[in-house]
Amino acid sequence: MYQYDHILYHPNTICRTCQSPKPARSKHCSICQECIPTLDHHCIWINACVSQSNLIYFDSLLLVNFVSLFYVSVRSGLLIKSLNQNFVTFLKYSSSDKTALISNFKTVRKNLLTLFLLAFCFLLVMTWFVYTQINLIMDGMSSNESDKWFAIHSLIYDHFIYKIDNKYYVITEDSKNDGTFNKFNSINFYDGKTYSFNQSMENYLVESPEQIVNIYDKGSFIDNLKERWCL
Numbered sequence: 001m002y003q004y005d006h007i008l009y010h011p012n013t014i015c016r017t018c019q020s021p022k023p024a025r026s027k028h029c030s031i032c033q034e035c036i037p038t039l040d041h042h043c044i045w046i047n048a049c050v051s052q053s054n055l056i057y058f059d060s061l062l063l064v065n066f067v068s069l070f071y072v073s074v075r076s077g078l079l080i081k082s083l084n085q086n087f088v089t090f091l092k093y094s095s096s097d098k099t100a101l102i103s104n105f106k107t108v109r110k111n112l113l114t115l116f117l118l119a120f121c122f123l124l125v126m127t128w129f130v131y132t133q134i135n136l137i138m139d140g141m142s143s144n145e146s147d148k149w150f151a152i153h154s155l156i157y158d159h160f161i162y163k164i165d166n167k168y169y170v171i172t173e174d175s176k177n178d179g180t181f182n183k184f185n186s187i188n189f190y191d192g193k194t195y196s197f198n199q200s201m202e203n204y205l206v207e208s209p210e211q212i213v214n215i216y217d218k219g220s221f222i223d224n225l226k227e228r229w230c231l
Ligand SMILES: [Zn+2]
Pocket: 015, 016, 017, 018, 019, 020, 027, 028, 029, 033, 034, 035
């Protein structure tokens, strides 16, 4: 069980959809219709939720697919190249029926080209998947958390996030626009209350994402990978 970071996850939160308590790092999956602890995402390819309970298998699947598709793309590409180069010479010295040979050559080349194009297109997709997961491991976050952090970082860049008494708040649009800077919502969107503070707010503005720590990031790729695979 993870501790609540009070930024993305807050204690005593009840899921609005399935009404069960939400553990830190969990998310409700609308396809599986339940809150999944440490959910990364619901994968449409395996039609199941990907979370810490199966991430090691999911990563293995990505890697095996990536290596296989890379191998097939290179092998079929090289075969097409050598077939094109050698066929003319082969044809010149062959005593067999040349029309039949050319027809067979075209069929084989067409099939190989189809194989190459399919493998190469899927390789591009798989490369993107592997790249995304490597970035997530480096950042120590799940796909679900990455979306949440993106939203929070956007709010920071737009000067909406304030840290007051060790808690994070989002200034309301009205209060920001009218220059009063005295109406805030908790960063916990389940809270629903409006807060106001007496002091001047200038010193409490969070100016860059580096000022907010992701407590689930263990600090290195290897340590995050161990955490991700529960090793
Ligand atoms: Zn739920």
